[in-house]
Amino acid sequence: MKKIVLKLICALSFLFVCGCNNDVEMPKLECTQPDLTVNKTVEKVHELAGPVAKQYVYDDIIEAYVVSSDEDGNFFKTISFQTLPKEGIPATGFSVPVDASNTYIDYRVGNKVYVKLKNQFTDLFYGGLRIGSLNVSNAGDPTIGRISQNDYKSVLNASCTMIDENLLVKKISIEEALDDTKLNTLIELTDVEFTEGAIGRHYFEETNNVGGSTNWNLRDKTGNQIIFRTSSYASFSDHLVPEGSGKVRGIITKFGSDYQMMIRSEQDVVMNGKRNIPFFAEDFQTVKNNVNFALPGWSNIVEKATKLWKSMVYGGNGYAEFNTTSTTAAENIAWLVSPKINMTGYKNATLSFRSAQHDLKMDSPLNSLEVYVSENFDGSNISKAKWTKLEAKFPSLLTPARTFISSGTVNLSAYSGDIHIAFKYIGSGKDKTLNGAFMVDDIKIFGEK
Numbered sequence: 001m002k003k004i005v006l007k008l009i010c011a012l013s014f015l016f017v018c019g020c021n022n023d024v025e026m027p028k029l030e031c032t033q034p035d036l037t038v039n040k041t042v043e044k045v046h047e048l049a050g051p052v053a054k055q056y057v058y059d060d061i062i063e064a065y066v067v068s069s070d071e072d073g074n075f076f077k078t079i080s081f082q083t084l085p086k087e088g089i090p091a092t093g094f095s096v097p098v099d100a101s102n103t104y105i106d107y108r109v110g111n112k113v114y115v116k117l118k119n120q121f122t123d124l125f126y127g128g129l130r131i132g133s134l135n136v137s138n139a140g141d142p143t144i145g146r147i148s149q150n151d152y153k154s155v156l157n158a159s160c161t162m163i164d165e166n167l168l169v170k171k172i173s174i175e176e177a178l179d180d181t182k183l184n185t186l187i188e189l190t191d192v193e194f195t196e197g198a199i200g201r202h203y204f205e206e207t208n209n210v211g212g213s214t215n216w217n218l219r220d221k222t223g224n225q226i227i228f229r230t231s232s233y234a235s236f237s238d239h240l241v242p243e244g245s246g247k248v249r250g251i252i253t254k255f256g257s258d259y260q261m262m263i264r265s266e267q268d269v270v271m272n273g274k275r276n277i278p279f280f281a282e283d284f285q286t287v288k289n290n291v292n293f294a295l296p297g298w299s300n301i302v303e304k305a306t307k308l309w310k311s312m313v314y315g316g317n318g319y320a321e322f323n324t325t326s327t328t329a330a331e332n333i334a335w336l337v338s339p340k341i342n343m344t345g346y347k348n349a350t351l352s353f354r355s356a357q358h359d360l361k362m363d364s365p366l367n368s369l370e371v372y373v374s375e376n377f378d379g380s381n382i383s384k385a386k387w388t389k390l391e392a393k394f395p396s397l398l399t400p401a402r403t404f405i406s407s408g409t410v411n412l413s414a415y416s417g418d419i420h421i422a423f424k425y426i427g428s429g430k431d432k433t434l435n436g437a438f439m440v441d442d443i444k445i446f447g448e449k
Contacts, residue, residue: 031160036114038063042083042092046129049122053134053142056117063159064094065168066111067186068251071104072265074234077146079103079156080184080251081113082168091170093184093252094129096156099146106153109264110168112161120147120155126254127180169249174224175406178259182252189261192218193245193275195225196283203230204237216241218248218261221276223352223406223442227260229253236266246271257400278444280341284318287311293320297339301382305329305429309336312439314402320423323437324367325359327429335382337422338443346447349412351421353443354404357395360436367427367434369394373412377420387422395438404441412445421445 040060068080077100082093096115107113121134123144135145147155169186177187198216201208208214212232217225228248230237247270250263263269287293293300293309300308305327312321320336343349355369371392377385392407399405412419421443428434 033158033160035159036061036063036116036157038114040117042081042094042129045117045122045131046092046094046124049124049129051124053121053123053144055134056120056122056131058118060117062115062117063112064115065163066107066109066113067093067165067168067184068262069104069109069264070101072235073237074231074262074264075251076231076233077101079107080186081115082185084163084168085170090181091168091185092129093182094131095125095184095253096152097130097132097144097146098152098156099149100152106158107156108162110163110165112159112163114157114159116155116157126183126256128183128254174218174220174226175222177226177252177261178224180254183254185252186249187252187261188247188249189218189220189226190247191245191273192220192248193271194228194241194243195219198228198241199243201241202238203234203241204232215260220406221350221352221446222409223354223444225354225404225406225442227258229260229262239266242269242271244271244275245273257403276446278446279346280338280443280445282338282443284311284320284441287313287318287320289313293336299335299337299379301335301337301380303333303335303382305332305334307332307334307429309334309423309425317441319356319439319441321437321439322369322425322427323359324427324429325435325437329429330431332425332427332429334425335422336425336440337377337382337420340379340418340420341445342418343412343416343447345449347413349415349445349447351390351392351407351410351412351443351445353392353407354441355394355407356402356404356439356441357397357399358401358437358439360397361433363397364434365426366431367436368425369438369440370424370426371407371410372422372424373415374420374422375415375417377422385420402439404439412447 038061040062042062064081067082068075078095078097080095082091085091130144132144133147135143169188171188195217204214213229216228218228219225249268250261253260293311307327309322371390372387374385374387390410392410
C-alpha cells in the first residue's frame, strides 16, 4: 500500500513540474531589422529641395521618426516623419505619400525609420518637404506621387528603435504653429478651444464638406486661430466636438496659405477645462457683402473725406473692411466704433481681435489701422470724446494677403463702467503707393466675474 501511495505522489509531482516548465519556456520574439548607415541629414535634403519635383540621384540615407498614424483613418496614404529635436535644434518634418493603407502596422508612432533616397523625388509642397515617386499632372507638370505598394518598404526601412512620442512632441502656441518650419512635425497646443461654429456639431459634417473633410477652428485666449481638419473616413468623424478647453496634439499640414492641424485619433484631444466665454463678442457673420457697414449699436463715422467702412463676405466669412483703392481723397480717416460695452463687475478684462490686409503696397503710418478705447463717446461725435490708443498687433506687407492674425492680448483691466472700442483707419486715396485694405474680425472681450 505504501508503495502505491509513493508512486502516486511521484506521478503527481512529475506532472506539476512539467506543467510549470511548459508555462515558463515561452518563445521570444526579437526584432531583426538591420541598422543602416545614415550619411545625410533631413535638414540638408530640405535645403536642396524646391517647388518643382526633382529626382534624387545620390545613394544617400536619412533617418527620422514616425509621428502620424492612419490607424483611425484621419491620415490616408501618407506618413509624416520628423527628426528628433535636440537642445537648440528644432525638429524638421517631411511627408512620404505611399500607395498603401494600414501602414501603422509596420510604422508605429515613435519608430525610427531609415529612408533610402536614391531614385526618389523631392519637392516643397506649400513649404513642406515631400519624398516620393514621380507623378505627372494632367497639365504635364512633374509632381510628387505615391510610392508603389511594391516599393515603399524598400524605401522606408523601419528599424528596431522605438521612442516615446513625448520625446518628439513640441508644446507651442498657435501663433508659433503658423510657420513652415513646423510642417509635418508633432506639436501640442495648450489652453485652446473650438470656436463657436463647431460647438454642437460633429468632427465631420456633410454641410461643411471641404474636399472630403471638415474644417473647424481652434482658438486660444489671444484670438489666434488654426484650422482643425477631420476626414470623413476618421473613426471619430461622427463624434461631437468637445465644448471645453484644453490641449490638442497633432501634425501641422498646409494647403495653399492655410495651416491645418490633423490629429491621429480622438485621444489627441483632451478638453476637460472650462470654456473661455467672452462677455462681448462680434464675429460679423450677419453682415451683407460689399455694402456700407451697418450693424445695430455700431457707429460708422467719417472724419475726413467721404468713404465709410464696408462689410464684406469672403469665403463664407464676414468681416469689416476699409479699402482706399477706389478713392481719390488726399486723406481718408474713418472710424468703426463698437456698441456700448458694460465692464461693471468684470476684472482683469482683456480685448482680442483679428485683422488682415490685402493689396498693400508699402508699410506706412499714412496707411494704417489703429485701435482705441473711450469712456465718454456719445455714439455720434468722435471729436468730443477722449480716445486712448491701445497697443495691439496689426498685419503688415509681409503678412500673407487675407490671412488674419491675432491682436494679442490687449489689457483693459483699467476700465470699468461703459466703454466703446474703435478701429481707426488713416490713409490716402490720392497717393496710389499707399493703396490697400485692412480687415477686422472676431472682436472679443474676456473678464473674470
